[in-house]
Amino acid sequence: MNVLKPSWSLLLLSVLLSTDLPSALAGKVLVFPVDGSHWVNMNILIEDLHSSGHEVTVVRTASSWYIKEHSPHYKAITVTLPEPINIEKQDFFISFLSEILEIQRHGGSPLAFVQFYWQMLKNLYGIHWQASQLVVEMFENPVLMKQLYEGHYDLVLIDPGLPAGVLVAHKLKLPMVYNVRWITSGEGHFVVAPSPVSYVPAAGSHLSNRMSFGERLKNIFHYVLNMCIDHFIVRPEYDKLVARYFGPETDFYHLLQGADIWLMRSDFVFEFPRPTMPNVVYIGGFQCKPSKPLPPDLEEFVQGSGEHGVVVMSLGTLVKGLPSEITSEIAAGFAQLPQRVIWRHLGERPHNLGNNTLLVKWLPQNDLLGHPKTRAFVAHGGANGIYESIYHGVPVVGIPLLFDQSENMLRLKIRGAAKVLDVTKLDSQSFLPAVQEVLHQPSYRDNMQRLSRLHKDQPIQPQDSALFWIEYVMRHKGAAHLRTDSYKMPWYSYHSLDVMAFLLAVVLAVGGAVVLTIRYLCFRLCRRQKSKRE
The missing domain is CATH 3.40.50.2000 (Glycogen Phosphorylase B;)
Structure with a gap:
């Protein structure tokens, strides 16, 4: 068998590396991250994309304290908001924790808890109002929007905890990939996959997947509470933006649910088993790596x-x-x-x-x-x-x-x-x-x-899986074949309540017809027998 000499092998390798193949495969990614600990996860994906030859552009606000304007791994687009998003203030969560600890440690009254919870809801509304202004500042800036259109991006990578990037992706008509665990209404699975509350714990319920009757009641309560908070506190500002920039025929929640790939920061070694969907890719623990020597x-x-x-x-x-x-x-x-x-x-x-x-x-x-x-x-x-x-x-x-x-x-x-x-x-x-x-x-x-x-013990490491699916969306201009359109169905159609109502009506109609026919025949028979006796 002929074997290439080492010198020829090195020459061949250098020729391959000098070709235009990597640049031909490279893509352009627009990123909408969330500040704080979420940025740690997003930054790892950005570094991987950069190492693979992709060009990354990160949209950040001027008040970001983790997301730096200058980085060797990405270019930044910095947007100045009317007021900083609360979660970008370093002392926001610290003061939040101090307040709740003070109430709990001193046996706070129910009134104190209600007041604190009401203040928390107001803060939540404020955070999403502030985040929604990112969309306004971008859409009302024709120079920036022209820059984005001419950027010819291949996809938008979004942390949907603050979903401003969803509206920008729709405006640019680009496929979306989520780096996600939490979304506006809580845990991401509840938006993308069937989530039976009989055994899937709702966010905030502090329950396992094995529930007693009382725990299932508690779980339904938390599920409904989360939906109400999302519908009445979180979504209104984004609904206004969608109506303003896209018209009444566009639904914000449909845009939110329409991502091509969900890179879910979960692993069923840790999470409870639950239904999932073909466009959900599990990358829990993707930031983990072998340890290096200590200082x-x-x-x-x-x-x-x-x-x-x-x-x-x-x-x-x-x-x-x-x-x-x-x-x-x-x-x-x-x-x-x-x-x-x-x-x-x-x-x-x-x-x-x-x-x-x-x-x-x-x-x-x-x-x-x-x-x-x-x-x-x-x-x-x-x-x-x-x-x-x-x-x-x-x-x-x-x-x-x-x-x-x-x-x-x-x-x-x-x-x-x-x-x-x-x-x-x-x-x-x-x-x-x-x-x-x-x-x-x-x-x-x-x-x-x-x-x-x-x-x-996995066939492919989570970090490699995340990179593969991002590049998959680039290659195929989306992944619509993996995405169900069930989220566009009315709730009564999704749960087949209209079909059940129709079948029930048919059963009642047939049953009623049979009963009336029997009663009619019995009545005729009785009259005939009566006439014979007379």
């Missing part, structure tokens, strides 16, 4: 833990919203452990910090979780941290704070991989035993490592 000073601290190992703690940026009395209780619990602790802490330094605890403002979370000496992870239950702990097989002590964090921790708890604490009742007497239980009871680590094996 020398951190490696020295970790190695000094000896056989006891280390505990890693991070509650994200929201830890600044925790009262000092809670962080002091956590510090007191850590001080009694033989393990060393690496704690990402941004607030006031606890006065009772133990010698075994290292406070840092930033930590390489993925690399620490992948270190062989890491024994447990104390976390708030954000999706990124959850999937990194699953990927590396590290059991969790959960202290959920806001939003979906309680439900994320519930899923790990049901699978036996986490111990969950109530932050409003947290003290050293409850915190320390919980950490010790996770450290010393083998079932937690065994269960988490089982989840890790399941998560990694």
Whole structure:
């Protein structure tokens, strides 16, 4: 068999690399991200697209605090809004957390909860009004719109948590790919796939997929509540924009549901089983990767833990919203452990910090979780941290704070991989035993490592799958053959209520005709017999 000599092989490779093939396959992607932790996920996809030769343009607001204007991986279009979106203010969620903790910890009255919830709904409306102004600022800027039309983009990549990009994609007549878990009405599956509330937990219900009768009632309540909030609080501003720019024949919700591909940041190793659709691609944990070596000073601290190992703690940026009395209780619990602790802490330094605890403002979370000496992870239950702990097989002590964090921790708890604490009742007497239980009871680590094996056992890695399907939409100018049009049906047609009503009417009509015929025949027979007797 003839084999190319190394020199000829290198020459052939250089020729292939110098051809125009990669540029011919390269595409142009317009991106509408959401700031904050959502940007971490979107930025990974952007870097992958850039590495694959695609040109990426990111639409950001002037007040963005994570999404930078200058990057080696993308070009930015910066839009100045009349007022910044609240979620782009670094202290918004911190003050939000402080308020709710204050009410819960002091046994707030029902009136206080109602007032807080009403204020929360007003804030939610304000966020979506502010986000909707991005569409106004773009559509009313003819120079920018001309630039977008002449950009000849292949698709729009959108985080639909704030769905301004959906309207822009429709205006430009471009296919849409979602990087999604949450959408305007809650968890994304409820918009794109059948979601029987008999066993699919609604957002905010804090339920598993195995519900009693009472829990199913609770689940329906939360489902209806979410729909009402979406219909009356979130959608009105976007409905106004659609009517203003596209006319009454266009429905905002149909635009929202019409994405070609949904890159769902979920994995059924973690999520409860549920119905899905052919245009939903699961990329849960796509941000996870093998750990890299730690910085020398951190490696020295970790190695000094000896056989006891280390505990890693991070509650994200929201830890600044925790009262000092809670962080002091956590510090007191850590001080009694033989393990060393690496704690990402941004607030006031606890006065009772133990010698075994290292406070840092930033930590390489993925690399620490992948270190062989890491024994447990104390976390708030954000999706990124959850999937990194699953990927590396590290059991969790959960202290959920806001939003979906309680439900994320519930899923790990049901699978036996986490111990969950109530932050409003947290003290050293409850915190320390919980950490010790996770450290010393083998079932937690065994269960988490089982989840890790399941998560990694896939034919294609989530990050590669996400890139494939984005490029798939580019190649085929969309993926309409994977998308059902069921969302365009009236609700009564979707549930076949009109068919059932028709069949019921037919049955009643036939049944009524049979009964009337029998009664008529009986009446005739009785009259005939009566006439014979006479």
